[in-house]
Amino acid sequence: MARVLTPQAEDFPRWYQDVINKAELADNGPVRGTMVIRPTGYAIWERIQSEMDDRIKLAGAQNAYFPLFIPESYLKREAQHVEGFSPELAVVTHAGGKDLDEPIIVRPTSETIIGEFMAKWVQSYRDLPLLLNQWANVVRWELRPRIFLRTSEFLWQEGHTAHASEADARAYARRILHEAYQDLMVNVLAMPLVVGRKTTAERFAGATNTYTLEAMMRDGKALQMGTSHELGQNFAKAFGIEYTSDTGGREHAWTTSWGSTTRMIGGMIMCHGDDNGLRVPPRLAPIQAHVMVVKSGDAVPETAAKLRDALRDAGVRVGFDDRTDTPFGRRAVDAELKGYPIRVEVGPRDLAAGNVVLARRSTGGKTPVPVDKAVDEIQAALAADQQALYDQALAFREARTVDVTTAADAVEAAATGFARIPWSTLGTAGEAELNKQAVTVRCL
Amino acid sequence: MARVLTPQAEDFPRWYQDVINKAELADNGPVRGTMVIRPTGYAIWERIQSEMDDRIKLAGAQNAYFPLFIPESYLKREAQHVEGFSPELAVVTHAGGKDLDEPIIVRPTSETIIGEFMAKWVQSYRDLPLLLNQWANVVRWELRPRIFLRTSEFLWQEGHTAHASEADARAYARRILHEAYQDLMVNVLAMPLVVGRKTTAERFAGATNTYTLEAMMRDGKALQMGTSHELGQNFAKAFGIEYTSDTGGREHAWTTSWGSTTRMIGGMIMCHGDDNGLRVPPRLAPIQAHVMVVKSGDAVPETAAKLRDALRDAGVRVGFDDRTDTPFGRRAVDAELKGYPIRVEVGPRDLAAGNVVLARRSTGGKTPVPVDKAVDEIQAALAADQQALYDQALAFREARTVDVTTAADAVEAAATGFARIPWSTLGTAGEAELNKQAVTVRCL
Numbered sequence: 001m002a003r004v005l006t007p008q009a010e011d012f013p014r015w016y017q018d019v020i021n022k023a024e025l026a027d028n029g030p031v032r033g034t035m036v037i038r039p040t041g042y043a044i045w046e047r048i049q050s051e052m053d054d055r056i057k058l059a060g061a062q063n064a065y066f067p068l069f070i071p072e073s074y075l076k077r078e079a080q081h082v083e084g085f086s087p088e089l090a091v092v093t094h095a096g097g098k099d100l101d102e103p104i105i106v107r108p109t110s111e112t113i114i115g116e117f118m119a120k121w122v123q124s125y126r127d128l129p130l131l132l133n134q135w136a137n138v139v140r141w142e143l144r145p146r147i148f149l150r151t152s153e154f155l156w157q158e159g160h161t162a163h164a165s166e167a168d169a170r171a172y173a174r175r176i177l178h179e180a181y182q183d184l185m186v187n188v189l190a191m192p193l194v195v196g197r198k199t200t201a202e203r204f205a206g207a208t209n210t211y212t213l214e215a216m217m218r219d220g221k222a223l224q225m226g227t228s229h230e231l232g233q234n235f236a237k238a239f240g241i242e243y244t245s246d247t248g249g250r251e252h253a254w255t256t257s258w259g260s261t262t263r264m265i266g267g268m269i270m271c272h273g274d275d276n277g278l279r280v281p282p283r284l285a286p287i288q289a290h291v292m293v294v295k296s297g298d299a300v301p302e303t304a305a306k307l308r309d310a311l312r313d314a315g316v317r318v319g320f321d322d323r324t325d326t327p328f329g330r331r332a333v334d335a336e337l338k339g340y341p342i343r344v345e346v347g348p349r350d351l352a353a354g355n356v357v358l359a360r361r362s363t364g365g366k367t368p369v370p371v372d373k374a375v376d377e378i379q380a381a382l383a384a385d386q387q388a389l390y391d392q393a394l395a396f397r398e399a400r401t402v403d404v405t406t407a408a409d410a411v412e413a414a415a416t417g418f419a420r421i422p423w424s425t426l427g428t429a430g431e432a433e434l435n436k437q438a439v440t441v442r443c444l
Numbered sequence: 445m446a447r448v449l450t451p452q453a454e455d456f457p458r459w460y461q462d463v464i465n466k467a468e469l470a471d472n473g474p475v476r477g478t479m480v481i482r483p484t485g486y487a488i489w490e491r492i493q494s495e496m497d498d499r500i501k502l503a504g505a506q507n508a509y510f511p512l513f514i515p516e517s518y519l520k521r522e523a524q525h526v527e528g529f530s531p532e533l534a535v536v537t538h539a540g541g542k543d544l545d546e547p548i549i550v551r552p553t554s555e556t557i558i559g560e561f562m563a564k565w566v567q568s569y570r571d572l573p574l575l576l577n578q579w580a581n582v583v584r585w586e587l588r589p590r591i592f593l594r595t596s597e598f599l600w601q602e603g604h605t606a607h608a609s610e611a612d613a614r615a616y617a618r619r620i621l622h623e624a625y626q627d628l629m630v631n632v633l634a635m636p637l638v639v640g641r642k643t644t645a646e647r648f649a650g651a652t653n654t655y656t657l658e659a660m661m662r663d664g665k666a667l668q669m670g671t672s673h674e675l676g677q678n679f680a681k682a683f684g685i686e687y688t689s690d691t692g693g694r695e696h697a698w699t700t701s702w703g704s705t706t707r708m709i710g711g712m713i714m715c716h717g718d719d720n721g722l723r724v725p726p727r728l729a730p731i732q733a734h735v736m737v738v739k740s741g742d743a744v745p746e747t748a749a750k751l752r753d754a755l756r757d758a759g760v761r762v763g764f765d766d767r768t769d770t771p772f773g774r775r776a777v778d779a780e781l782k783g784y785p786i787r788v789e790v791g792p793r794d795l796a797a798g799n800v801v802l803a804r805r806s807t808g809g810k811t812p813v814p815v816d817k818a819v820d821e822i823q824a825a826l827a828a829d830q831q832a833l834y835d836q837a838l839a840f841r842e843a844r845t846v847d848v849t850t851a852a853d854a855v856e857a858a859a860t861g862f863a864r865i866p867w868s869t870l871g872t873a874g875e876a877e878l879n880k881q882a883v884t885v886r887c888l
């Protein structure tokens with residue numbers, strides 16, 4: 001069979017780009033760094049959105065929508081924030097047939113405009129906590145774009161909350177970190193994580209504390225999967241988010257923000273994918289079981305259709321392929337590329353023996369199972385393979401993580417994986433030294 | 445009780461703005477014509493999105509996402525299209541710290557950029573029909589903005605499809621019109637519609653035929669609730685969407701596009717709202733039954749909480765208010781404003797007789813019902829009130845629609861409602877005459 005993808009070991013970034021093209025996940029857009037998310041890729045995003053939205057609502061936040069356009073003056077109100085984002089901004093200078101008096105920023109994030117409205121809506125301690133989330137597109141100009149990982153426009157959710165005390169703000173930033181982000185990434189995306197704090201140097205622009213979730217990709221490198229920030233009173237002071245406390249005094253609120261993006265798709269691809277394509281974890285997969293008619297034959301299409309319906313009735317997300325005018329081999333390669341967790345092959349020979357064949361993407365195994373046991377076997381296999389993908393990724397990471405005691409050893413370890421070093425040993429001086437070698441301290 | 449809203453009869457536009465403020469649906473954004481959709485308003489949008497998305501997927505379209513930013517050159521390729529949109533465009537001229545060589549348009553709609561990618565993806569007749577949809581924000585600069593109705597940025601879904609024949613394209617544009625838009629607007633939004641075609645003068649920029657759905661607001665005026673366009677081969681020719689037919693020839697595809705927006709929220713408000721606030725149809729309502737503790741008392745909070753849980757278990761979307769430190773009257777006014785279809789009042793006096801009180805927003809009626817019958821009664825009332833709102837709106841429209849035979853009579857009738865006139869009588873000359881009187885031909 002012809003090679004479909006560049007092997008990971010040969011050129012990992014090229015493998016990544018190949019998978020995205022061949023599995024029809026996304027394309028580059030015409031404007032630098034933008035992306036077109038194709039239906040196969042977008043279906044994965046919809047699953048992530050749905051699972052994330054459930055968790056965010058369970059944590060008590062409500063969805064809202066704030067404008068794409070932000071007056072330039074807003075961004076300037078928080079000094080660190082504007083400094084952090086200035087090089088990445090896209091600016092509208094002309095609208096409705098006229099040059100604008102004040103340039104408009106296309107939002108890179110919404111702390112400032114949401115801060116402005118929180119200041120209106122928060123009057124008393126009874127209005128707190130105010131827990132908001134929005135699903136939106138944001139723009140940060142990218143000079144070295146990579147689809148899903150760094151794009152000039154990306155999709156995300158951004159949460160913004162205001163609280164009466166620092167302790168309450170901190171507890172909520174951590175609650176989202178664990179109950180929304182970590183829970184989804186571990187239990188749905190099947191990705192082992194290192195969860196902790198960023199160093200001062202790596203914090204979000206305007207934050208007093210940034211929590212991060214870091215995962216290891218199959219090239220041994222770390223990817224930041226999401227962040228949750230304590231913003232202290234920085235934005236509350238810049239935008240006047242003040243409230244009357246229960247004792248009658250005026251206080252500034254304490255705010256948080258937290259975001260997770262289409263980058264999660266890139267992380268999932270690079271954590272689980274192999275030289276045959278994607279491996280999508282069953283709990284995430286838009287198609288969990290892909291029923292394929294191998295070739296026509298007595299009762300074959302009917303059995304396949306019945307099995308599809310029975311799976312659907314059992315709550316399995318199911319795909320169906322009866323395009324027998326296309327060679328089965330080509331269709332099977334495509335199913336591997338797209339990473340459907342289970343291929344259910346229905347063909348005349350196996351069916352004569354009362355069987356269909358389950359091909360499991362995570363392990364590569366092929367097993368005949370009796371037609372009338374297929375639904376149960378598939379459900380069991382989906383649950384087992386969800387765990388198997390997590391276990392594989394964890395074993396991979398553990399094999400590439402070493403404990404070190406010097407910055408020099410950390411640089412060496414980082415060439416192939418993660419280095420674990422006590423912060424008391426490293427410190428900010430050691431961090432600066434690592435940065436010179438293009439190694440970053442990801443997580444405390 | 446103090447007047448909460450400007451009465452509709454006194455000043456309808458002001459009533460509309462009052463409702464939006466007092467029910468906390470939305471605010472004006474800082475950049476001209478932009479809006480902030482607050483949680484109460486956004487929850488309504490999420491319900492519309494969910495219902496619309498189901499219908500679009502049932503009609504076979506798949507979701508995807510295309511970039512916010514479109515090269516200026518793309519818009520220029522279809523002459524009518526660029527002419528129609530030019531006055532409304534927002535233009536990015538500066539990004540990533542530099543002036544751009546080619547200005548970037550913030551999408552006013554995505555026919556052009558999607559056309560570019562359809563041309564890549566469509567090769568053979570086997571690739572057709574290609575049925576795409578996206579949920580996105582778009583920007584059309586507004587000089588006279590009104591929240592939800594005309595805003596510089598709005599949220600919408602835009603469908604874009606390519607077909608092998610004009611007949612297939614036409615059938616699909618109509619399928620979406622009826623099975624997605626009309627079905628949702630009639631059966632969920634409870635709005636009677638006039639469905640038909642736009643005149644040549646009123647068509648979408650670049651379309652060969654535009655279908656529309658028009659509803660009457662409570663000031664007697666029409667609101668366009670959605671449109672579905674046949675684009676002929678205009679965009680296929682401009683972007684090179686060509687395919688090899690089953691006989692081997694090269695053909696241009698036939699495309700459609702169709703959109704529905706946050707304006708639907710405005711339509712729902714103005715079709716059903718009254719002087720006490722919103723009336724949200726039960727099938728749409730994020731909160732269908734709002735359980736309220738009138739005041740504390742023996743077993744009152746416990747009964748209210750049990751009823752809430754029983755309603756939730758029965759599949760009713762339920763709200764809960766036990767803030768007995770706020771006067772009940774104020775909370776009841778707020779519930780009216782927000783238009784919850786049924787208020788379930790749980791108070792000590794009624795409960796002593798074994799009852800709770802159902803207050804129905806659509807009719808204003810208040811009925812005591814035994815606690816153990818409440819769930820059944822509420823479900824029956826929700827179904828009846830969905831129909832009642834539709835019937836009221838239909839009766840209102842019928843009372844304000846007159847058959848006329850001259851353009852002069854049509855102008856007179858349009859002052860208070862709709863005029864129905866044969867197109868053969870009116871024609872394009874009559875249409876021009878009506879336009880001088882600020883009357884438009886909405887639907888053929």
Ligand SMILES: [Zn+2]
Nearest residue numbers: 236237240242
């Ligand atoms: Zn202040």
Ligand SMILES: [Zn+2]
Nearest residue numbers: 680681684686
């Ligand atoms: Zn052509």
